[in-house]
Each structure stands twice: as C-alpha cells, then as structure tokens.
Amino acid sequence: MNMNLYKHQITRRQLLQSGLTGVSLLLGGCGTPLFEDLVGKISEPLNQKFEGLIFQPEKPVPEFSVNEIEPEALIVNSYRYNPIIDTTRYRLVVDGEVNNPLNISMAEIQTLPLTEMIIRHVCVEGWAAIVQWGGVRLQDIIALAQPKSSVKYAYFKSADGYYSSWDIASVLHPQTILAYQKNGQTLPIENGAPLRLASPIKLGYKQSKWVTQITLVSYLSPFRGYWEDQGYEWFAGL
Amino acid sequence: MTVSLKNRKLPTQAIGAKIFHWINIISILIMLTSGLQIYNANPVFGGRAGLHIPAIFTLGGWLAGGRHWHFAAMWLFSLNLLWYGIYVLIARRWRSRFVGVNDLKALQKSHNPKRLTYAWHRIVYTSIIPILLLAVFTGIGMYKPAQFYWIVDMFGDWQALRIVHFATVPIVILFTIVHFILGRKAGGVELTESMFW
Numbered sequence: 001m002n003m004n005l006y007k008h009q010i011t012r013r014q015l016l017q018s019g020l021t022g023v024s025l026l027l028g029g030c031g032t033p034l035f036e037d038l039v040g041k042i043s044e045p046l047n048q049k050f051e052g053l054i055f056q057p058e059k060p061v062p063e064f065s066v067n068e069i070e071p072e073a074l075i076v077n078s079y080r081y082n083p084i085i086d087t088t089r090y091r092l093v094v095d096g097e098v099n100n101p102l103n104i105s106m107a108e109i110q111t112l113p114l115t116e117m118i119i120r121h122v123c124v125e126g127w128a129a130i131v132q133w134g135g136v137r138l139q140d141i142i143a144l145a146q147p148k149s150s151v152k153y154a155y156f157k158s159a160d161g162y163y164s165s166w167d168i169a170s171v172l173h174p175q176t177i178l179a180y181q182k183n184g185q186t187l188p189i190e191n192g193a194p195l196r197l198a199s200p201i202k203l204g205y206k207q208s209k210w211v212t213q214i215t216l217v218s219y220l221s222p223f224r225g226y227w228e229d230q231g232y233e234w235f236a237g238l
Numbered sequence: 239m240t241v242s243l244k245n246r247k248l249p250t251q252a253i254g255a256k257i258f259h260w261i262n263i264i265s266i267l268i269m270l271t272s273g274l275q276i277y278n279a280n281p282v283f284g285g286r287a288g289l290h291i292p293a294i295f296t297l298g299g300w301l302a303g304g305r306h307w308h309f310a311a312m313w314l315f316s317l318n319l320l321w322y323g324i325y326v327l328i329a330r331r332w333r334s335r336f337v338g339v340n341d342l343k344a345l346q347k348s349h350n351p352k353r354l355t356y357a358w359h360r361i362v363y364t365s366i367i368p369i370l371l372l373a374v375f376t377g378i379g380m381y382k383p384a385q386f387y388w389i390v391d392m393f394g395d396w397q398a399l400r401i402v403h404f405a406t407v408p409i410v411i412l413f414t415i416v417h418f419i420l421g422r423k424a425g426g427v428e429l430t431e432s433m434f435w
Contacts, residue, residue, distance in 0.1 A: 005279060005300065007300050033298060033300070033303050034298070036304070043306060043310035043313075054385060061385075123280070124301065227302075231300075231306075233302075238385070
C-alpha cells in the first residue's frame with residue numbers, strides 16, 4: 001500500500017539493513033511531521049464536536065442513477081490479506097449490551113428486506129467512486145438484537161483482524177447497510193464478501209469488509225480501530 | 239532624491255489589515271503544505287502513479303498528520319477571512335482600499351507608471367479574495383460531501399471538485415509573488431513592512 005499512509009517509523013533492523021542509512025534518514029527527515037499528533041489531539045475533539053453538531057442522522061444522502069456508477073474507480077484497499085469465507089458456514093454475531101444476542105447465517109440475513117443504494121464512496125486518500133451496494137439495513141439487524149438504552153457505540157470486527165468502531169447515530173442511519181451485493185452482483189471477496197459495511201456518511205476506512213462480529217457498547221476502549229489507533233480520525237464522517 | 243525620501247510620509251496601515259495579513263500568511267502556509275501532504279496520498283493528476291510533491295514542501299509527515307494540520311488550520315484560515323470580510327464591510331474599506339472604477343479608468347487613460355502599478359496592484363489583491371473563498375467553498379465540499387452534496391454537484395463531479403480545490407494552490411503562490419513585486423513597485427520596502435509591523 002501507499003507508503004505515506006503509514007507513519008514513518010524506522011526500526012533498528014531496517015536501519016542496519018539499509019546500505020544508505022545516512023541518505024534515507026535525511027530523506028525521512030523531510031516532509032516534517034511538526035507535532036502533527038499534538039495538533040490532532042487538540043483539534044480533533046473540537047472538530048468531532050462540530051461534526052456531530054452538523055450531522056443529520058435521519059437525513060438520507062441523495063443517491064445516483066445506474067449510469068453514473070464508476071466500476072473502475074473503486075480501488076481495493078485491504079490492510080492484510082483476503083480471508084476466504086465459506087458463505088454456507090458464515091455466521092454474523094451481534095453481541096454486547098443487547099437483550100437478544102444474535103448468531104445468524106447468510107441465509108437468515110438475506111431473508112431481511114434488501115436495500116439498494118447508489119452512493120459516493122469517499123476514501124481518506126482523496127479519491128472517490130460511485131458504487132451501487134445492496135444488502136440489509138444495519139438498523140434492521142440492530143433492532144433484532146434489541147439493544148439496551150445504554151448503547152452509544154458499535155464495534156465491527158472482521159475476519160482478517162481489522163476492526164473499527166462507530167457512533168450509534170451513524171450506525172442507525174437509513175443508508176448504513178451490511179452489503180452482500182456490489183454493482184448489482186454478488187459481493188466479490190476483495191470487496192469484503194460475504195458481508196461488509198457500506199455507507200455514504202463515513203470515509204472508506206470506516207466501512208469494514210468481511211464483518212463477522214458487531215458488538216454494541218456504551219463506551220469506547222482505547223482500541224478504537226485499526227487506522228484510528230494509528231492516528232486517523234475516529235469520527236471520519238462525511 | 240535622498241531628501242525627498244527622507245521627507246516622504248511613511249505608509250501606515252490599519253491594525254485590522256495587519257492582523258489579517260499575519261494570520262492569513264501563516265494559515266495559508268499551513269494549509270498549502272498540509273494540503274500537499276494529503277495530495278500525495280493520491281495525486282489529483284494520475285492517482286497513485288501520478289507525480290508526487292517533494293516531501294520538503296509538505297507538512298504532517300504522513301496522510302493522517304497532513305489531515306490533522308489541514309483540519310486544524312482550516313478554522314484559523316476561514317475564520318480570519320470571515321472577520322476580515324465583516325471588518326471590510328463595516329469599516330467601509332471596500333470603498334477605498336479595493337479596486338474601483340477609478341483604477342479601471344486609470345488603466346485606460348493614465349500614462350503615469352506609478353498610477354498604473356497602483357491600479358494593477360489593486361486589481362490583483364482584490365481578485366485573490368474570491369479565490370480564497372473558493373478554496374474554502376470547495377474544501378467544505380470535499381470535507382463533507384454527503385452533507386454538502388450540492389457543492390460537489392455544482393462542480394460536476396468529485397474529480398472536478400478536487401481539481402478546482404487544488405488549483406487554488408498554484409494561484410495563491412503566483413498571487414503571493416505578484417502581490418510582493420507590485421507592492422514593492424508601488425511603495426517600496428516601506429509599504430511591505432507597513433503591512434506587518
């Protein structure tokens with residue numbers, strides 16, 4: 001993946017392996033971070049408050065027409081490997097602060113109403129793609145699990161070890177879905193089959209692929225997400 | 239010549255104009271460099287295969303760092319522009335301090351090089367204001383494209399919006415150079431310094 005998505009860290013091993021240690025250190029010194037983590041720690045909570053303030057959780061984002069879909073524009077970004085999941089044996093677990101924990105199969109998920117939407121998928125890197133997603137509204141699944149009134153956040157765990165967390169208002173947005181279709185066809189493995197998050201209101205890295213577990217909680221742990229824990233924004237709302 | 243220089247009245251500026259210039263120059267520098275850091279994650283032209291901006295011109299060190307700087311300095315930059323706009327209206331500076339019909343007339347009729355420089359300078363620094371507003375406007379569209387979808391629609395599509403937002407970078411750099419040169423021609427180093435000290 002793109003180098004500059006990761007924080008520039010040089011390990012001792014890399015340092016010793018590098019024949020041009022001095023040169024690479026000099027080059028690494030350019031493009032100064034200049035307290036970026038401190039700046040983020042100060043500005044991000046304020047920005048997040050502002051983002052929460054202007055976010056309209058009930059309001060659907062206008063959708064696109066079929067001829068506006070950009071099949072080639074959606075770049076596949078995965079952080080590790082593509083887990084191969086046997087759809088017939090796949091289970092989605094919904095647990096945490098709920099009265100009715102779920103452990104359901106794909107067949108059961110597909111009996112729930114199908115929601116289709118054509119939305120703009122926006123990546124933190126700056127590119128965007130208009131994609132059609134089909135699946136079940138996350139709010140329908142959450143309702144089945146009967147969440148307690150204390151619930152404020154949802155954790156999403158993926159089969160490849162990826163994890164992220166969302167505010168509950170964004171989880172319950174009518175266009176936040178668990179998708180099993182992309183552009184009218186069965187969801188490909190590299191896009192998160194059998195089940196992935198899709199939503200027009202969050203950046204791409206919040207839209208976990210290969211989701212296997214949803215945990216509803218009233219507080220966030222220090223682990224808030226794979227990219228979030230490295231320094232990317234947690235709210236990441238659009 | 240030296241006598242006339244000594245007797246010349248040194249230019250003075252309103253404190254509001256000085257504060258605006260200071261905050262503007264600092265916040266724009268942060269916005270440009272952190273913006274170029276974000277640009278490098280996926281260059282507007284050519285995507286990942288496109289030309290990357292040399293690291294020396296970037297701020298933040300990595301994408302998340304660039305974003306932190308960009309989304310912190312955006313408040314400084316846009317709120318500075320906002321209060322200055324209100325100030326210009328209330329203090330009626332727009333009547334005398336920005337380009338007017340008299341400048342356009344001078345360009346057609348005047349043969350006084352000083353007057354011509356003065357007119358050109360006022361045209362240049364007046365026209366950067368809509369560019370700065372455009373940077374904020376397209377920035378809002380990219381920061382919150384779901385809530386401000388109509389901004390994206392106004393520019394056609396996402397890529398067009400990105401190009402317009404990015405285009406403000408070379409325009410601002412070019413403006414800074416021209417503004418500096420015309421300021422020097424119009425009032426020498428005293429004029430430049432009067433805007434900051």
